[in-house]
Amino acid sequence: MSEISKSIQIICDEKGLNYETVIEAVESALAAAYRKDFGNRQQNIKVKFDVETGKIQAWDVKEVVEDIDEEKLTADQEELSKRREQAREEERELTEEETADLAQFNPKTQMMLKNAKEHDKKVKVGATLEIVLEVPGDFGRMAAQTAKQVIMQKLREAERNTVFEDFKGQEGKIVQGTVQRRDRNGSFLIELGKITGILPVEDQIQKEFYRPGGRMKFYVKSVEMGNRGPEIILSRASKSMIEEIFRQEIPEIEDGTVVIEDIARDPGNRSKISVSTGDESIDPIGSCIGQRGSRIITIIEELGGEKIDVIQFSKDAKEYIKQALSPAKISSVNINEDTKEAVAMVEADQFSLAIGRGGQNVRLAADLTGWTIKVVQSDKKDVVVSSEEAPEAVEEKLGETKLDTEEVEETPKAETEKVE
Numbered sequence: 090m091s092e093i094s095k096s097i098q099i100i101c102d103e104k105g106l107n108y109e110t111v112i113e114a115v116e117s118a119l120a121a122a123y124r125k126d127f128g129n130r131q132q133n134i135k136v137k138f139d140v141e142t143g144k145i146q147a148w149d150v151k152e153v154v155e156d157i158d159e160e161k162l163t164a165d166q167e168e169l170s171k172r173r174e175q176a177r178e179e180e181r182e183l184t185e186e187e188t189a190d191l192a193q194f195n196p197k198t199q200m201m202l203k204n205a206k207e208h209d210k211k212v213k214v215g216a217t218l219e220i221v222l223e224v225p226g227d228f229g230r231m232a233a234q235t236a237k238q239v240i241m242q243k244l245r246e247a248e249r250n251t252v253f254e255d256f257k258g259q260e261g262k263i264v265q266g267t268v269q270r271r272d273r274n275g276s277f278l279i280e281l282g283k284i285t286g287i288l289p290v291e292d293q294i295q296k297e298f299y300r301p302g303g304r305m306k307f308y309v310k311s312v313e314m315g316n317r318g319p320e321i322i323l324s325r326a327s328k329s330m331i332e333e334i335f336r337q338e339i340p341e342i343e344d345g346t347v348v349i350e351d352i353a354r355d356p357g358n359r360s361k362i363s364v365s366t367g368d369e370s371i372d373p374i375g376s377c378i379g380q381r382g383s384r385i386i387t388i389i390e391e392l393g394g395e396k397i398d399v400i401q402f403s404k405d406a407k408e409y410i411k412q413a414l415s416p417a418k419i420s421s422v423n424i425n426e427d428t429k430e431a432v433a434m435v436e437a438d439q440f441s442l443a444i445g446r447g448g449q450n451v452r453l454a455a456d457l458t459g460w461t462i463k464v465v466q467s468d469k470k471d472v473v474v475s476s477e478e479a480p481e482a483v484e485e486k487l488g489e490t491k492l493d494t495e496e497v498e499e500t501p502k503a504e505t506e507k508v509e
Contacts, residue, residue, distance in 0.1 A: 094140040106247050112140065114243030121239050123147055127225060131196045134222070148219040151200035153212055157192050165191040249318040252283050256319060260312045263333050266323070268299045279307060279323055286321035294325050294357035297393055306391055308333060326356035331397075334388055335362065341376040348373075350402040353456035357395055359445075361413060361453045365402040374399050400457065406431070410462060413454035417443035420467055424460070431460045440466045441487055447480030 097115070101108050120136040128134055128149075137146040169191050176183040194201070205212045208220055266279040266286060277288040277299050288307065293299070307323040308330035314320070324330060331352050341347040347366045354360040364373040377399045378385045389397055398416070403409040407422040410431050420434045435443045443464045444451050455462045455476035466472040474483055 097140060100244070104244060104248050105251055106244065110247045111244070112138065114240050114247065117243060118237070118239035119145060120147070123222070123224070128222070132222075133198045135219070145224050147222040147224050149222055150198075151205070151218045151220065152198055153202055153205045153214050153216045153218055154194065154199045155214055156201045156203050157194055162192050162194055165193070169193070250314075253312070253314055253319040256281070256284055256309075256321060257312045259309050261329065261333070262309055263306050263330065263337060264309055264323075265304060266307050268301050268303045268305065270301055271299070281321065284319055284321060286323045288323045288325065292322070292324035292326050294393065294395075296357045297325065306334075326354075328352045328354045328360075331360050331362060331392075334391055335377065338384055338388055338391075339377055339379075341366075341371065341373075346371060347376050351457045351459075353453040355449055355453060357393065359396045359398070359449060359453060360392075361398040361400055361457045363400040363402040363409070363413070363457060374401055398453075406458070406460065409458050410454065410460060413457045414443050414450065414462070414464075417450070419443065429460050430463070431458075432463045432465055434465050434467045437466055437468055440464065440472070444474045444483060444487060446484075448474060448476065448478055448483035449480075451476045 097111050098108065100106065101111055116136045116138050119138060120134040123136060124130075124132060124134050132149045133151065135148045135150050139145075169188060172187060173183050176187075200218060202212070202214055205216075205218050208218060212218055264281060264286075266281045269278040269280050269285065271277050275290040277293070279286040279288055286307065286309070288299070292310070299305075305325070307325060308327050310322045310324045310327060310329075312319060312321055331354060332349055335349060336342050339347065342349060342364075346368055347364050350363045350365050352360065352362050362377075364377060366373040366376075376384075379387075385397055385399065389395060400412045400415065403412060406424050410422050410424070410433060411419045414433055417435060417439045419439070420436060422431055422433050424431045433443065442450070445453075451462050451464055451474060462476045464474050472486070474486055478486075
């Protein structure tokens with residue numbers, strides 16, 4: 090193996106690149122260098138580089154086309170320029186149909202038959218002609234610099250493609266990353282090994298602190314190839330992050346014994362997840378909680394303390410809504426199948442629990458089940474809170490209800506003290 094071949098092999102090993110990819114980059118670089126120092130713009134240069142000997146061969150590659158009258162070609166090119174200018178004024182692109190009647194010829198990649206026969210008398214229209222070019226002994230300092238620049242560019246592109254292909258398989262998975270910094274748009278850049286991901290503002294959790302240098306887990310929302318290389322969009326707020334963490338931490342979900350049916354999430358605060366199983370010998374909720382809460386505690390820690398309610402899924406809408414409103418105890422549920430609306434009746438001491446702070450519990454229950462839910466206090470049927478109400482309106486209602494309850498509770502207490 091020659092010294093050149095060894096050097097290329099070292100680059101391949103360091104960058105994790107394919108050997109043939111690097112050779113193509115070298116040949117592309119040499120073609121660009123040759124065109125710059127010894128060729129011209131009308132040449133379509135191809136170079137073959139022998140890594141063992143270091144020798145170079147170069148060709149000008151042309152497609153052979155029919156002969157075109159020079160006067161007609163000139164006239165048609167002028168007409169083409171006029172049509173392009175008119176299309177630009179109309180703010181549109183010129184279509185192929187609009188230029189089909191004009192003779193077109195690209196001297197860089199094409200050669201007319203009469204000129205092609207000067208190189209090969211037997212050549213025919215449609216053939217590819219490779220004209221051998223003389224290669225000087227020394228490309229020169231500028232050529233070497235050009236070659237180096239193109240090689241580095243090609244290597245960066247190849248490296249980006251390699252990283253992209255490796256990371257594409259992580260889409261929809263949980264990855265470990267290190268917080269780098271915050272950009273001017275409020276997004277955070279996350280180091281993921283050989284590549285950097287982006288945590289957009291909408292995928293951040295407001296109460297979380299993303300400290301530079303801190304390591305966290307992130308959900309990979311998407312992996313796309315952009316103009317500047319792979320673009321990795323991460324999330325901490327996605328519902329799918331909940332699902333993937335449960336899948337990682339709970340073997341029964343990973344093997345399909347326990348199935349995640351629905352997820353509702355208020356990122357950073359609370360999530361509800363409904364589960365089911367076809368195996369009567371397995372408790373799906375118990376599988377998710379683990380012995381003494383070991384599994385669910387691990388999940389909560391990974392989510393930065395976000396509370397998790399694990400719900401038993403039911404095909405019975407009334408029962409499902411009851412479960413979804415836990416930890417509150419629901420007296421009864423009435424449903425309207427046509428409007429997908431449900432009314433949950435609760436005792437006074439369960440009213441605020443069923444609704445949650447700012448209506449969080451009832452909203453998550455509605456999101457989980459797909460029903461609009463109204464919670465009604467059984468002894469005060471005019472006290473109603475809907476899952477569609479804004480948090481401020483809910484807090485106002487809860488404040489009034491709490492005040493009324495306190496007054497009711499204080500009166501008997503005062504009377505008892507008097508009796509005593």
